[in-house]
Amino acid sequence: QVQLVESGGGLVQAGGSLRLSCAASGRTSSIYTLGWFRQAPGKEREFVGGIKWSGGSTFYADSVKGRFTISRDNAKNTVYLQMNSLKSEDTAVYSCAVDRTRTVLFSSRAAAYDYWGQGTQVTVSS
Numbered sequence: 001q002v003q004l005v006e007s008g009g010g011l012v013q014a015g016g017s018l019r020l021s022c023a024a025s026g027r028t029s030s031i032y033t034l035g036w037f038r039q040a041p042g043k044e045r046e047f048v049g050g051i052k053w054s055g056g057s058t059f060y061a062d063s064v065k066g067r068f069t070i071s072r073d074n075a076k077n078t079v080y081l082q083m084n085s086l087k088s089e090d091t092a093v094y095s096c097a098v099d100r101t102r103t104v105l106f107s108s109r110a111a112a113y114d115y116w117g118q119g120t121q122v123t124v125s126s
Helices: none
Strands: 003-005 010-013 019-027 033-039 044-053 057-062 066-072 078-083 092-099 120-125
Touching: 003 092, 019 033, 019 092, 019 120, 044 066, 044 078, 044 092, 057 066, 078 092
Parallel strands: 010 120
Antiparallel strands: 003 019, 019 078, 033 044, 033 092, 044 057, 066 078, 092 120
16 A cells, blocks of 8 residues: 655745645555646646656646646655645646555556555645
């Protein structure tokens, strides 16, 4: 099993920055990729991006490319989502999740991820 604990959400003004953290524990050696998803009220869950656990390559959705950065602290088994130039449309509950299937690199399908964090609210005021 893998446990994920998120932190770092909050309220920020448009144009500001926030950094989310996702601390992984348990069988972290089984992780293929760690992805970030978000879901705004009344909208479908959206894949934001992910990081390959071994090697650290990253992928970003077009909606956040150039503004968001995913990184990992290997010693802490913690993945960060640095969000800059935030917009009101970035308001959502953000969740991290792990894909252990090793089937598709950076899958955007939530069903590919079997362990999820509790989610953290990010609110961007305009």
